[in-house]
Amino acid sequence: MFYPTFRARRIRSKEVFRNMVRETALSTNDLIYPMFSAFGKGIRKEISSMPGIYQQSIENIVEEAQEAYELGVPAVILFGIPETKDAVGSDAYAEHGIIQETIRALKKEVPKLAVITDVCMCEYTDHGHCGIIKNGDVDNDETLELLAQEALSHAQAGADMVAPSDMMDGRVMAIRETLDNNGYKHIPVMSYAVKYASGYYGPFREAAESTPQFGDRRSYQMDPANRLEAVREAQMDVEEGADIIMVKPGLPYLDVVREMRNQFNLPVAVYNVSGEYSMIKAAGKMGWIDEDRVTMETMLSFKRAGADLILTYHAKEVATLLHKGYEIDRASRCGCP
Template sequence: MAAQFPRMRLRRLRSHDRLRTMMAEVSLERRHLILPLFAVPGSGIESPIASLEGVSHFSVDRLLPFVERALEKGIGAFLLFGLPERKDARGDSASDPQGPVQQALRELSERFPEALLVTDVCLCQYTDHGHCGLIDGDVIDNDGTLKQLAAVALSHAEAGAHMVAPSDMMDGRVGAIRTALDAGGFASISIMSYAAKMASSFYGPFRDAADSAPGFGDRRTYQMAATNGREALREALADEEEGADILMVKPALTCLDILARLREKTLLPLATYLVSGERMMLRSAAAAGLLDLRRATLEAHLACRRAGADLIITYDALDLADWLD
């Protein structure tokens, strides 16, 4: 029978700074972090995003020195989103070799070969209706979208991406992208799938940043209901079967239970995305004097690690790099 108080005193292992550090079950390090970036057409552009404090739109020429500073801080992985010059019903500009993501990939891969370049694969930023797939009337055409997504992923691989991250939540997209990459000579390009992505209210600032709010309806027919944990596991394990190399759970803080349950079901690496609304919730509370921003941000990211995340996509990567010192 286990010893009880007073012989068992759990506070003994918290009694010294060094001992507390030695007893830490998880750590948060720069190698765990992926920094999102927003690439836009043009030149000389570094435009702050009003709803996403500390985050900017960058033209490719301004993106290069920003990435260089991030690398100097020890942040070496980046998730690229793009805003196009033109939109249409099919999102054809998403696979344009001269699009901002493709241009950024070519420049960054040549200038910074040590950087890991990951790309978001979706159509919502590129369609004039704002949905993540092609539409047939007022219905999202799942199977018709797969070829378009595969073309986007292939264009990113050709431009220099090391990893693609489909975020659309169409059924079968991981398999379609894997087939296209392999057939195109890019079998070494990995896939990090947005495997369990909720139809969350915490994406608001991102949709401003990416100009990707749906023009009609919502995304609940393809993104997941926050009520369904078992379905989230089915989604993730289906992506594993289709060839995903890393599984992502999104949002982070409201889905820690799913992340922990998925950790028990798969041997694949897991990622999570501390999304724009979660980040701004912490920052708004800190601005109101309700919490300490540094401690709260570190605690939120450590919670993701404790729940099972190997990687965390976070807008706070640069601040965390400073705070971790």
Template structure:
């Protein structure tokens, strides 16, 4: 008689399960995304993102201290400016909101990895990620502005420039501009496979970046595709990206897995606002366990192959993982 094979033997106690566990998430895996706003004394919860706030620079510094004490290695900063214009001047001016935050953060927390999102959508009056010409997004004009903004952010203290615009050729343009300005040591974390997703809604509310007309499907990727993601990643690597990214994460675990299998580059995945808010909303109704659902989701992202997880759960997860 054949013996019954019993994989359950290794599940019989918490200790055994931990001993044979294949995938573990750690606080060192996280980047915490944060929103910095103009003004002073501002710590304002974002209505569509429970637990996430707008911070003025002075209040941001208090939060960065918490991030560092939690053991999270870095943050990703997004700007919420008071004024916007057609060309997104706030993205590249020396006294832009993120530039001001970077200077103070780098002085106070030199060991914290400061990533700066690079896109025009938060700074343009029309909410699109590029310069508009003849009612269309002009790719190559946008590259000039992005390159200028990258140098401005690097000069302010950003360790990582993170272009999220999905313009063709932007990594090469940014790398050339950074190197030409003696910022050869500044890394580029490219939003390489960024899909046109319904899961960005709460973020657009938080950043005030919803497009005033049309949508972003002419430059962000069609979610029906897989091969195109690999093409975009390869292009970014060829152009000089140091870290590649898939965004969103949970609906694109197959893309994360394939990218991790094919490319020997650090791979980030963005656990985006809609993914965060679904769990928060269901937990708020008592329908699911927030901690359990969040840690399960974050583990799935790492199990798929991401080595960096950008998540609004980072602070909570750091406490849960202790």
């Protein structure tokens, strides 16, 4: 039987060779860990749909953030559950709001940890939408003023980076100008540039208590069918001053992650969202998958698609596996197909 001169299996034959020629690398430096800070004391409430993830009061946030940092996770991104909500999301930009106080505590107790903040209104409004409601929909331009105030309050509290997730037109420019005009030119903006109206957000809405009380978010989040629109959205944010662009969700939109990598010479982030996390956890619990293997394979898929940064609820698990020298290659030794 004739074989070609090149045989692909030659290089696959030994683990040392497979490791030497591996095209995609994963590091703890790639990881950002989302955390949910809740008003009060002594709170550590597990999210029923997200095993291992908690709503936590500030002292417990600090403790877990320290644990993540010691594992090598360099950054967290904060989401807030305030004591009270109102129509204009007042706690989002209050000097002593839940996120502002959490930032101060983290920068005091874990000073080398990078603290990133989600900038949006949905967690703080009593209607659950991402801005000011007028005539049954979010008013884009009035919302920009509040988002800029929110980002500024986070910077004033000590945040290292702000990440607007609201999908209002023009919000990156509004935030950039407000930060620059108030002495925070050094604070980078990681824009949720491409955020789809997705069914994968369900568990997050439980975690952040941010389910819309009427309607949905399709008037401002993107249609899952659209790819070219993603390029236009990201281009706007780049022109307005974004330092990092993000795609959310992750797994269903790997093609869009690759499009961002090909189109823009900026760092690209991807959000491995709650629904993606919960599906792996559920299947792992049932014994249907090797949870560690699938988790690491998922992380590699983001990196292979072109992401530089991964926001993931798996961050501590991934860091632990990396420290143990876990290789995706171990699948060949576990009897798996």
